[in-house]
Amino acid sequence: QQPVQSPQAVILREGEDAVINCSSSKALYSVHWYRQKHGEAPVFLMILLKGGEQKGHEKISASFNEKKQQSSLYLTASQLSYSGTYFCGTGINAGGTSYGKLTFGQGTILTVHP
Template identity: 90%
Template structure:
């Protein structure tokens, strides 16, 4: 089952903050976050493996609530370069899933000057 991302789209002014949510109806083993610019390949941002885990990368961080089967991506003090479509990729818990990811539908983020 495809995870659900919210919001579908968000427009920010440079320097503003944003939160993108990813929610699954299935128990999750891991959540991966990617950013994709138009016409380019997805670029890895971070992976969260454990319930309650939080990670940060400069001004982009994420959390993973295993019990709620949810992950959130936090972008602070957004920059123009943050524009793109953000995808969460989820790996279901249990069994040998082979590391395959099911991607959410994406959240389009636009940062304006």
């Protein structure tokens, strides 16, 4: 089942912060985050594998609350290059029979203005 992302769209000015949430109705094993620029392929940002794990990538970080079955992506001091559509991908199985399938949310469109 598809995870639900919120908000659907965010508009920021450079330097502002944003949070994108990803929630699932099923227990999660892993959460992936990707960013897609218009007309391009999604690019991997980070994976979170266990409850409570937080990861960071420059000024972009994420948390994973396994109990709440949700993850949040934090973008701080946003830059113009952060514009794009952000997708979370969730894995609901430890990998044995799921073959590493990822089910993606509908995406959050982030626009950063000068």
